[in-house]
Amino acid sequence: MSERTEAIEQGQRDHHKPELFETDTLKHNLQTGMTGEQEVLQMLKGKFPDIEDMKITLPRRIEFKVPAEKLIETCNILKNDMDYKGVSFISGVDRRTGFDVTYMLFSLSHSPVLVFTVSLPKDEPSIHTVCGVWRAANWYEREIYDMFGINFENHPDLRRIMLRDDADFFPLRKTYKLNDKPKKWQEECRRVQ
Amino acid sequence: MAEMWVNMGPQHPMTHGLWTLKVKIDGETITDAIPEVGYLHRGIEKIMENRTFPQSIPLADRLCYGSAHSWSSLYVFTVEDLMGVVAPERAQYIRVITLEIQRIINHLLWLAAYAADLGILTMFLYPMRERELFMDLMQMISGGRLMYDYTRIGGVRNDTPDRFEEETLKQIAVLEQKLQEYEGMMDDNDMILMRTMDVGILRPDDAIDLGVTGPNLRASGVPYDLRRHDPYLVYDKLDFAICVEKRGDCYSRYRVRMNEMRESMSIIKQALKDMPAGPIMAQNVPKKAPKGSEVFTRTADPRGDSSIHMIGNGTDKPYRVDIKSPAFINISASPTILIGNRIADVPSIMGSIDVCIGETDR
Amino acid sequence: MDLDETGDATVAMLNSEDFLDWFDDITRRFLKNTKIDKAVNYVTTDFFNWAQRNSIYPLHFGIACCALESPMATFGPRFDMERFGVLPRSSPRQCDMLIVNGPVSYKLAKKLVTLYEQMPEPKWVMAMGECSISGGPFWESYNIIEGVDKIMKVDIYIAGCPPRPEAFFDGLFKFQEMIRDNKQGMFNLDAEVEK
Numbered sequence: 001m002s003e004r005t006e007a008i009e010q011g012q013r014d015h016h017k018p019e020l021f022e023t024d025t026l027k028h029n030l031q032t033g034m035t036g037e038q039e040v041l042q043m044l045k046g047k048f049p050d051i052e053d054m055k056i057t058l059p060r061r062i063e064f065k066v067p068a069e070k071l072i073e074t075c076n077i078l079k080n081d082m083d084y085k086g087v088s089f090i091s092g093v094d095r096r097t098g099f100d101v102t103y104m105l106f107s108l109s110h111s112p113v114l115v116f117t118v119s120l121p122k123d124e125p126s127i128h129t130v131c132g133v134w135r136a137a138n139w140y141e142r143e144i145y146d147m148f149g150i151n152f153e154n155h156p157d158l159r160r161i162m163l164r165d166d167a168d169f170f171p172l173r174k175t176y177k178l179n180d181k182p183k184k185w186q187e188e189c190r191r192v193q
Numbered sequence: 194m195a196e197m198w199v200n201m202g203p204q205h206p207m208t209h210g211l212w213t214l215k216v217k218i219d220g221e222t223i224t225d226a227i228p229e230v231g232y233l234h235r236g237i238e239k240i241m242e243n244r245t246f247p248q249s250i251p252l253a254d255r256l257c258y259g260s261a262h263s264w265s266s267l268y269v270f271t272v273e274d275l276m277g278v279v280a281p282e283r284a285q286y287i288r289v290i291t292l293e294i295q296r297i298i299n300h301l302l303w304l305a306a307y308a309a310d311l312g313i314l315t316m317f318l319y320p321m322r323e324r325e326l327f328m329d330l331m332q333m334i335s336g337g338r339l340m341y342d343y344t345r346i347g348g349v350r351n352d353t354p355d356r357f358e359e360e361t362l363k364q365i366a367v368l369e370q371k372l373q374e375y376e377g378m379m380d381d382n383d384m385i386l387m388r389t390m391d392v393g394i395l396r397p398d399d400a401i402d403l404g405v406t407g408p409n410l411r412a413s414g415v416p417y418d419l420r421r422h423d424p425y426l427v428y429d430k431l432d433f434a435i436c437v438e439k440r441g442d443c444y445s446r447y448r449v450r451m452n453e454m455r456e457s458m459s460i461i462k463q464a465l466k467d468m469p470a471g472p473i474m475a476q477n478v479p480k481k482a483p484k485g486s487e488v489f490t491r492t493a494d495p496r497g498d499s500s501i502h503m504i505g506n507g508t509d510k511p512y513r514v515d516i517k518s519p520a521f522i523n524i525s526a527s528p529t530i531l532i533g534n535r536i537a538d539v540p541s542i543m544g545s546i547d548v549c550i551g552e553t554d555r
Numbered sequence: 556m557d558l559d560e561t562g563d564a565t566v567a568m569l570n571s572e573d574f575l576d577w578f579d580d581i582t583r584r585f586l587k588n589t590k591i592d593k594a595v596n597y598v599t600t601d602f603f604n605w606a607q608r609n610s611i612y613p614l615h616f617g618i619a620c621c622a623l624e625s626p627m628a629t630f631g632p633r634f635d636m637e638r639f640g641v642l643p644r645s646s647p648r649q650c651d652m653l654i655v656n657g658p659v660s661y662k663l664a665k666k667l668v669t670l671y672e673q674m675p676e677p678k679w680v681m682a683m684g685e686c687s688i689s690g691g692p693f694w695e696s697y698n699i700i701e702g703v704d705k706i707m708k709v710d711i712y713i714a715g716c717p718p719r720p721e722a723f724f725d726g727l728f729k730f731q732e733m734i735r736d737n738k739q740g741m742f743n744l745d746a747e748v749e750k
Contacts, residue, residue: 034422058274060423061489086401088491089517091502102502104489108401108417115489136404139525140517147238162234162554163698164662171239171697178243179695185661189705203666204616206645211618211663232663233619236696243695252692258620258717302623305631321631339623339717551619 034111037062040082044114047077060112068118068127075103075133083109087130090140092148094174099125099150126151147172196224199536203232207540209306210550212524214543221535226528230521233554241514246272246346246482249514254340256516257552259302260495261340262295262331264552269344270425271490271501275482275511276346278475284348285426286468290361291334291343292426293457293464297368298327299495300450300457303547304375307447310544311388316378323371326364333357348474358465365458372454379447389443393530393542396441403526406519407497408453409546412438412445419493430467433460443545450547481509496520496547518552600738608734611727613681614650614670615643619657621684621717626654634720639727647673655703656717658686658693664706671707677739679710681726684717691716 035043037056044054044062054064066074078084084105093100099120106113120127129152130137141152142161149170152158160167166184169176202213211232217225237256241249253268254261266288273280280288301324308316328338333354335343343350379385395405397413410417418435420428436452438445482505491500497519506512523546530542569577586592615626626643629636636642644650647670659667671680682703685691690701703709710733713726 058488087404088498089500089502089515091515091517093504093513093515104500104502106498108415111422113423113489113491134404135402136522136525139522160231162231164231169697171236176239176697178239178697181697182661189661189664189700203663204614204647204670206615209617210622232660232666233657234660234662234698235658235693236698237693240693240696255620255692258623261620302627305627318632321628322633325628325631325633338719339620 034107034109037112040110040112043082047081048074056112061115062112063115063117066116066118068120071118072128072130072133074116075130078105078114079133083107084114085134087134087136087140088113090130090137090144092144092150092172094148094172095119096174098122099148101127101144101150103130120150124151125149126153128153129155131156146170149173201539202229207310207543208550209544209548210553212548212550212553214527214539216531216536216539218536221537223531223534223536223539226531228524228527230524230550230553233550235555237555238514238516242511245509246480246511249511250344250346251340251342254342255551256555257494257496257518257520257549258339259549259551260295260299262291262343263299263492263494264499265342266292266344267490267492267494267499267501269346270492271488271503272346272482272511274488274490275486275503275505276479277483278347278478280348280475281472282427282469283352283471284473284475286464287334287349287353287473288344289426289428289431289464290353290461290468291331291341291349293460294327294330294361296457296495297454298324298331300454301327303450304447307544308379310540311385313378313382313385316375319371319375319378323368326367330357330361330364333360345474347478348472352473361461361465365461368454369458372451376451386444388538388541389447389545391440392443392538393534393545394441395526395530399529400441400526403529404522405497405526406522407494408436408449409446409497409523411436412449413441414439419491419498423491425490425492427464431460431463443541446545446547481505481507482511483507494519496549496552497523499552516552516555518549518555520547520549521553524548524553604735604739607677607739608731609640611639611641611652611730612644612650613641613652613654614647614674615645616654616670617656618659618663619684619686621656621686624717624720625656625683625723629720629723634724636724636727639724639731641727647671648675650674651677652679652681654681654683655687655709656683658691659700659703659706660698661700662698664700667703668706679730680707681711681713681730682709683713683723683726684715686716688712688714 037060041054041056041062051064054062057063084107086106088104088106091102093102100117101120102115102117104113104115118127127150129141131141139161141155142158144150145152145158146160146162147170169182196217196219199216199218200213201216202208203211213229215227216223237252241252250265250268254265256264301320305317305320331341332338334357335341395413397415400410400413400415414437416435416437421435433456436449436456438448484507486505489500489502491498499519500517502515504512527543531539534542617626628634630643651674653671653674682688686693687703690699693699694701700706711726711730713722715722
């Protein structure tokens with residue numbers, strides 16, 4: 001790293017007031033190098049002996065499956081003991097035989113991201129919310145509810161986010177065909193003119 | 194004093210696009226806020242499931258109009274990961290150069306819009322003028338002004354044109370000079386400092402918990418940049434600093450973006466110097482994705498960490514594309530930033546977190 | 556005619572609506588019979604028309620990609636649409652042109668119509684870009700209306716995805732010609748009587 005970049009990272013800029021946050025600990029973690037995939041995989045195997053198919057798929061990606069009833073327990077361990085403080089995304093998949101909800105977590109001290117999947121049944125899919133663990137989950141779960149109709153129990157504000165409140169379909173389900181525009185809305189548009 | 198709800202949007206000079214912010218105010222202090230999005234929901238994910246892989250590249254471009262190229266690149270990187278294709282080295286260098294030009298275009302656009310939010314219209318005109326220079330560079334290499342459709346699965350569409358390096362270095366020299374001018378207008382302006390200093394503070398622990406990424410996270414003092422911590426392309430061979438500020442307020446978010454433009458210019462210069470000769474497209478790019486393949490790709494968008502989750506099922510169409518945009522989660526974090534501030538500071542705060550509704554609503 | 560509160564029939568007054576009707580009628584008859592309307596038109600039409608077509612105020616309303624080209628880049632220094640008197644305003648009450656510069660979703664439709672209704676007459680609608688003309692690349696989507704002309708009357712279409720600023724100006728000049736040909740700004744008594 002050159003002198004110039006070091007000087008910038010030290011924050012030598014003309015700030016008019018003293019700094020608010022002390023961030024040396026975070027900075028230390030990142031600059032001394034993050035934990036690699038293998039170490040994190042060993043740590044995970046130590047924490048979760050029940051989970052078998054835990055593997056490194058690509059560089060800096062660790063994937064595994066979690067049963068639905070153990071979700072909150074797993075998330076709490078990952079956040080508090082493993083330092084996975086942030087959720088990168090939550091995504092839903094319609095597998096035709098059922099639904100998958102995939103969580104991706106990132107950490108400031110471990111280099112790999114964790115991707116774990118929870119499988120849900122086809123009829124009335126429902127899962128406990130993780131809003132209590134990471135606040136970022138709120139809107140992701142609302143979006144999955146909007147697109148797939150998966151119910152999140154104990155969610156603080158489970159409403160439609162993208163579509164209108166009077167929508168009666170879940171567009172990203174495989175049973176919903178493209179160009180199948182809702183008749184009710186189309187008629188409403190004709191009325192406006 | 195009685196509390197009341199104030200509705201801002203979808204048509205409001207503050208919003209920069211179509212979204213609604215409902216703020217609850219007690220006197221002038223904000224006590225609660227509810228953002229509403231979805232006015233621009235186009236169902237891009239559903240359309241992509243019904244298009245072949247190359248057909249979706251222009252759609253990915255139209256995800257975000259501020260930084261179109263970074264989204265089509267992310268889409269292409271995901272497909273490459275899915276198919277196991279690696280682009281040749283020259284193509285990777287060209288991608289780095291165009292991505293950094295796109296970052297500069299995006300930040301200049303942000304600066305122009307933010308200055309207009311804060312009330313100096315002159316400052317709107319200057320970054321827009323320099324943005325045109327960089328859009329000319331992108332036009333030179335790809336032909337488009339705003340939408341480029343430039344990356345291809347396995348490489349890039351065409352090689353850099355003649356005089357591209359020369360022109361790029363010329364425009365960079367112009368911008369380096371002009372950045373000082375902007376700083377003179379912004380940092381020496383007491384009005385700007387009053388409206389940005391200590392306004393809209395986001396604490397680092399809140400930022401991580403709320404999923405805020407990119408310049409907004411770095412402005413809160415967390416040096417986390419995917420180009421360094423989850424490197425893609427040839428970023429691990431290039432020397433650049435992670436721009437961090439420690440105040441977490443609107444002023445820090447402005448400083449981070451100004452410094453990032455400088456870093457981007459330095460990256461472009463290094464990449465132009467190191468760029469090897471060679472092919473720009475990989476050989477034998479498959480048309481179909483393997484059955485059961487599933488990838489999660491992340492890149493550092495100018496607004497934060499964007500990611501795509503893609504599943505292939507053995508056909509030439511993806512089974513599922515899930516696009517996660519940084520602006521989406523930054524908007525969801527806005528109540529935490531807004532509460533406790535004055536209602537007059539809403540444009541200042543929401544302008545500083547750089548909202549793009551195209552990628553939020555998809 | 557109303558009686559006042561005391562019930563005395565001696566003071567009779569017009570309410571404001573009656574007064575306006577009465578005054579309208581009187582001036583109309585006066586202008587028509589004395590042929591002053593023709594004289595006024597002869598003197599002022601060209602001037603009003605020139606003023607109208609050279610001071611088009613569009614609404615500062617960005618929907619999607621084209622918003623970066625039409626209000627932003629064209630307002631910027633290189634293209635500078637203020638040369639032609641085009642200046643975006645933030646309130647629909649001050650505007651006479653609605654630029655629809657992106658796909659219109661079903662969620663947005665009602666709000667867009669509200670904005671249009673808030674604008675004072677005379678007003679025009681410009682459909683800019685493929686999305687607002689026909690739905691563009693998203694026409695198949697479940698949430699997109701296939702063109703803004705499904706919900707309101709459109710006066711001018713500009714093709715492109717997104718149209719370049721030059722295309723926007725081309726459309727603008729054609730639109731100015733349209734205002735001139737329509738004799739916008741003429742003092743037309745008969746039309747108002749029909750209405």
